[in-house]
Structure formats: C-alpha cells, structure tokens
Amino acid sequence: MKNMFWVFLFLLTASFSCEDSEIPSTDLGLIELEKEIVALSESVACTNSAEWKFTPMGSKACGGPMRYIAYHQSVEREFLDLVDRFTVQQKAFNQRNNVVSDCMLVVAPRAVSCEGGKPVFLN
Template sequence: MLHAKKLVLLLGCLPLLACQQPVGNSAEGVAPAPLVEQIDPQTEPVKAMRAHQQQQTMALADVGQLRAEVLQLTRDKSADNVQQCLVIGLGHKSCGGPSEYIAVSTKGHDESVLLKKISAYNQAVEAENMRKGMMSDCSVVMKPQVQLNNGQCELVKELTQ
C-alpha cells in the first residue's frame, strides 16, 4: 500500500517536472540570477530600495559599457570589397530578434573577437529584458542588405513607397 501511494505521488509530479525549463544561460531562455541578494521590502524597506537601485545601476552600467565597446570596435567601416562587410543584429527585443542592425567591416579586425563582443552585448540586453520583465511591440526588424559605398560598409536604405 505504501509503494502504491509513492507511485501515485510520483506520477502526479511528472507533469510538473516536464514543464520545467533546463538550467543554463540566458540564451536558453532561463532568467539570470539576481545581481544582488533579495531583501524583504516588508521588513527592511530602505535596505530593499537601496539593493534595487544598486541592481539597476550595475545592470545598466554593464550593458552600457558593452554597447560602448561594440560601437568602438565597429566604428571603422572601411573595407576593400563588399565581402568584408557584414550585417549584424544588435540588441534584443523581448519577443525575440535584434532591436536593430548595423553594418560592420571585418577589415583589420579579428572577426571572431568582434562577433563574441557583439554576442556578449546581445546576451546582456536579453538578460536585462528578462530581469526587468520588459515587453516590446514584437514587430519584426527586417535584416537589411549591406553595400560598399566609397570604401565604407553601409546598410542599404529601403525606399518607402
């Protein structure tokens, strides 16, 4: 009888276990750990408010610093041919996909280092969106084409009709 109760209990928990998401990084859709220890606002309101402000400041500084590094790395858009030009998604919309696209030149850059830095920024933005419960308009930002214009990589602007 005792084994039957355990079996019923185990079978009752299986649907709950099947819905759990795997543990991993934010790229797998799992919310990142909080940046600071959670403090109960009911018992320690001042401490909780300070911790919340610290968390917001730390997160914004990290994302802002990564964005500045990416923009610095991608500032020089000079190229010898269009094959040295890439279109890279930058940022992250809450519904998925990049928030914008930028033209990038690989001339004189280690492409893998550049792509890793952009990926780190995109993951940081995604983590912040998840942490803050951000929402977006869910519109799809279409990936533009890239062209070489006077030795500079640039996005092709679509003509509106």
C-alpha cells in the same frame, strides 16, 4: 497653508516613487559594451563592400534582435564575440527587469554598401 499642501504632496509622491527608482532603466555594463561594439564596427573604413558583413545585435523583450550592425571581416571573431555577449546580457536584463518592447520585426538588410567610408545597409 498652500506651501504646506505642496510639501505634503511632494513627500507623498516621493514615498510612492522610491520603489520604482530601484529598477534600472538601463544597465551601465550594456551601455559600455554597446559603445565598444560600435567603436570596433567603425574602426575600419569601408572601402570595399565585399569585405563587410552584418549580424543581428541585441534582444528585444518580445524576442528577435533589436538591430543589425555591420563589421569588417578583419575584426570578425572579436566583433561577433562582443555582439554575442551583448545579446545574452541584454536578454537577461530584459527578463530580470520585466522589460517590454514594441515587438516589431527588425528586417535584415540585403547587403552592405560603402558610402563616404562608412558601411550602409541595402534593404
């Protein structure tokens, strides 16, 4: 009898949760695009901080960027195109899925420094 109760409870819970599972928690296209952006950012070793810039990336549901990311000036055009595409797609995803966020302001770094061949933000 106890087993029947647990089976019934499981089926009841599963029937109510099916509707929620149709809303994706993330978009695979966004994940792949973000990986591509990070790979391009890391494709050049940071040896001279004067050659590095940074840009806001992504879109929080409340507005504003989700983060800042550094890039080398030699990949600037391709990099900024990818970041813009990612930001637009993330904003659309947020609106389409009624995503909520923490609404905390992400402060822009002051500059980029090189440490161990990688760009590091100075705040």
